[in-house]
Structure formats: C-alpha cells, structure tokens
Amino acid sequence: MNDGRERLRIAVQKSGRLSEASLDLLRRAGLAFRASRDKLFLYGENLPVDVLLVRDDDIPGLLVEGSCELGMVGRNVLDEQRLAGDTATTPTRLLDLGFGGCRLAIAVPDGSAIDVPRDLGGLRIATSYPALLADWLRTQGIEAEVVLLTGSVEIAPRLGKAHAICDLVSSGATLAANQLHEIATVMHSQAVLASSPRPRSAAATQMLERLVARIAGALSGAG
Numbered sequence: 001m002n003d004g005r006e007r008l009r010i011a012v013q014k015s016g017r018l019s020e021a022s023l024d025l026l027r028r029a030g031l032a033f034r035a036s037r038d039k040l041f042l043y044g045e046n047l048p049v050d051v052l053l054v055r056d057d058d059i060p061g062l063l064v065e066g067s068c069e070l071g072m073v074g075r076n077v078l079d080e081q082r083l084a085g086d087t088a089t090t091p092t093r094l095l096d097l098g099f100g101g102c103r104l105a106i107a108v109p110d111g112s113a114i115d116v117p118r119d120l121g122g123l124r125i126a127t128s129y130p131a132l133l134a135d136w137l138r139t140q141g142i143e144a145e146v147v148l149l150t151g152s153v154e155i156a157p158r159l160g161k162a163h164a165i166c167d168l169v170s171s172g173a174t175l176a177a178n179q180l181h182e183i184a185t186v187m188h189s190q191a192v193l194a195s196s197p198r199p200r201s202a203a204a205t206q207m208l209e210r211l212v213a214r215i216a217g218a219l220s221g222a223g
C-alpha cells in the first residue's frame with residue numbers, strides 16, 4: 001500500500017491518559033488484535049490494520065512522514081506541531097473522539113503574587129508546548145520567556161527554572177500535588193483521529209475510509 005506495505009498503520013499512545021480509551025475504541029470498531037513480542041505493535045487479526053504503540057508527541061511526525069496512515073492523539077499535540085511549522089504539510093483532523101478531555105492552562109505556585117495573565121510580563125514560563133504558549137502570549141499582548149521542558153513541567157517552579165507553567169490539566173491532581181493553581185486557560189483539548197497528509201494508493205484510501213467509518217460508527221453507537 002504505502003512504501004509497499006500491504007497493511008494500514010494506526011499510531012496510538014503507548015502508555016498514558018489516551019492509551020486505554022484509544023485501544024478500547026478500536027476494539028469497539030471491530031478490530032481484534034494481539035501484541036507483538038516486543039510490545040511495539042498490535043497485529044490486527046481480522047483486518048489489514050496494525051496498531052503502532054508510540055509516545056503521543058511522536059504521532060504528528062509519524063503521520064507527516066507517512067510511517068502511519070492514522071493516529072489517535074490529543075488535539076493540543078497536533079496544534080503544537082502545526083504552529084511549530086517545521087513542515088508545510090500537517091496531519092488532517094478527521095474526528096473528535098470524545099475522550100481525553102483536558103485543558104492547556106497557565107498555573108502558578110500557591111501563594112505566588114501572579115494573579116492574572118498580565119502579571120506574567122517579563123517572567124519565565126515552563127512548558128512542553130512552546131508554540132501554543134507563544135501564540136497565546138502574542139494574542140494576550142504579554143512578553144514572557146518560554147522555557148522548554150519535555151517532561152515534569154510541574155516541578156519547574158520549585159527548581160527555580162520558571163515562575164509559572166503552561167501544561168495540560170485533566171483531573172487537576174498533578175497541580176494540586178505540586179501546590180500549583182490555574183490562572184488562565186490557553187486551550188481546551190481532547191483526543192482526535194488524524195490522518196497522514198501523504199498521498200496514498202486507491203487501495204489504501206479505501207481501507208482507510210472503511211476503518212474511519214467503523215470508528216465513527218463505534219463513536220455514535222457509544223453508550
């Protein structure tokens with residue numbers, strides 16, 4: 001199909017907030033699969049579809065380069081990649097999946113003098129989403145320094161690396177555990193189904209459309 005592959009690939013988060021719900025949705029769409037020995041793949045047993053288990057942050061790149069035809073990932077991760085703009089082509093968002101709801105928020109240490117967004121002027125904000133944060137700061141007319149951290153953003157204030165953070169909040173447990181509270185919402189997000197922007201064969205297109213229809217059907221039949 002693609003690069004001579006006979007099977008579609010769908011990328012799913014390997015371990016994290018979206019993993020279980022993503023696999024559950026694929027099962028409800030009628031896909032039966034078994035794990036490869038190295039646990040990197042799930043082989044589709046009843047359809048020519050394999051599930052690639054990867055870090056969520058890698059999913060937009062896998063779609064852009066065409067290593068996978070489909071991916072389930074947070075809308076915030078796709079938007080970050082699009083805004084960062086290292087490639088002209090970006091994945092296409094096909095469906096909102098109704099799980100993985102969260103918000104990208106600005107949070108500050110409890111007791112901090114930072115109360116409202118404009119108090120962030122001239123300060124440092126740590127995040128794994130530098131493009132989304134820079135875009136929001138621009139729209140707010142705030143000049144602040146963006147500090148890139150790829151993980152454990154919530155400990156940056158305690159380490160003195162930043163005055164505030166911009167990170168995903170779902171239940172709020174991570175913020176609470178780190179004595180942080182929200183002062184602003186940058187964006188709302190949820191899991192989405194996205195497709196590769198790369199051209200594909202007629203056979204691959206047909207297979208992809210069939211799988212997307214099954215997933216959409218599973219979503220509308222969800223109860």
Ligand code: PRP
Pocket residue numbers: 016017056057151167168169170171172173174175
């Ligand atoms: C986000 C965020 C926090 C956590 C917040 O990580 O970075 O670690 O979720 O959730 P809570 O409000 O329910 O405590 P994510 O699940 O995106 O994982 P990743 O950073 O490893 O990709």
Ligand code: ZN
Pocket residue numbers: 055056057
């Ligand atoms: Zn991630």
Ligand code: MG
Pocket residue numbers: 152
């Ligand atoms: Mg995290």
